[in-house]
Amino acid sequence: MPEPLIELRGISKAFGHSVVLDRVDLAIYPGEALAIIGPSGTGKSTILRIIAGLLAPDEGEIYIQGQRRVGLVGDSRDPIGIGMVFQQAALFDSLTVDENVGFLLYQHSKLPPDQIRELVKQKLEMVGLSDISDRYPAQLSGGMRKRVSFARAIMENPENPQDSPEVLLYDEPTAGLDPIASTVVEDLIRQLRSAGKGCNTYVIVTHQDSTIRRTADRVVFLYQGKVNWEGSVEEIDTTDNPLMRQFRSGSIEGPIQAIG
Known part of the structure; x- marks a missing residue:
């Protein structure tokens, strides 16, 4: 096996008296498509935020390309870029698509606006969206907003090539989409991985069966932290693990406690 690109060792996180992650070990390897699945409230999105450096664990260590991370994103530089696509797209409603996708470059680079607009155009074309730079998020469908958020996540800064995302983190990228829009997004996730533009490693949190099967190679199941x-993915249908069998079938009978 190659050395992990990202490694979590003994990661724990609690919110008040609720323990969300309990000494979790997780390795993510170069070129891997990893899905993290499990019932709601089991820490899947929390793990993504910890990997992204947006949330600090209570215990444990995080290694990025063998280098231990200290603090949160911005406190120190990771040896690779990590981009994140949030569940609700997290676009700024008052900004145009161009301003959303190029936000970090407009705010934190010395690139001329014309060059940033050209970079934005290239990223929008990569996600199958052209001629929408002047639109606002409210003028877009749910699937289009998701794809705009993909374009923002893969935006690189020519002034700092080391910040270009090598790993993408997807938090429920097909949540709330109809089956056709979900298929478009699932195909795009695979296409971005094979486009030869970096971002060939990703972690995806999802509940949707089609998304698991169409986008992932390896699956990790989280339950009770x-x-x-x-x-x-192939082993999902053959495993004897009672948790996985219940989760796959959607049965309320089994070791997973139904909520609500």
């Missing part, structure tokens, strides 16, 4: 199963 722990990794309870991991395997290939």
Whole structure:
């Protein structure tokens, strides 16, 4: 096995008296498409935010390309860029698509506006969206907003090539989309990985069966703050693990406690 690109060792996180992650170990390898699945409230999105450096664990260590991370994003420079696509797209409603996708460059680079607009155009074309730079998020469909958020996540800064995202983190990228829009987004996730533009490693949190099967190679199942199963997508249908069998079938009978 190659050395992990990202490694979590003994990661724990609690919110008040609720323990969300309990000494989780997780390795993400170069070129991997990893899905993190499990019931709601089991720490899937929390893990993404910890990997992205947006949230600090209570215990444990995080290694990025073998280098231990200290603090949060902005406190120190990771050896690779990590981009994140949020569940609700997280676009600025008062900004145009161009301003949303190029936000960091407009705010934190010395690039001329014309060059930033050209970079934005290239990224929008990569996600299958052309001629929408002057639109606002409210003028876009849900699937289009998702794709705009993808374009923003893969935006690189020519002034600092080391910040270009090598890893993408997707938090429920097909949540709330109809089956056709979901398929478009799922195909795009794979296409971005194979486009030869970096971003060939990604971690995706999802509940949707089609998204798991169409976008992932390896699957990790989280329950009660722990990794309870991991395997290939093909093994989902053959595993004897009772948690996975119940989750796959959607049955209310089994070791997973139904909520609500």
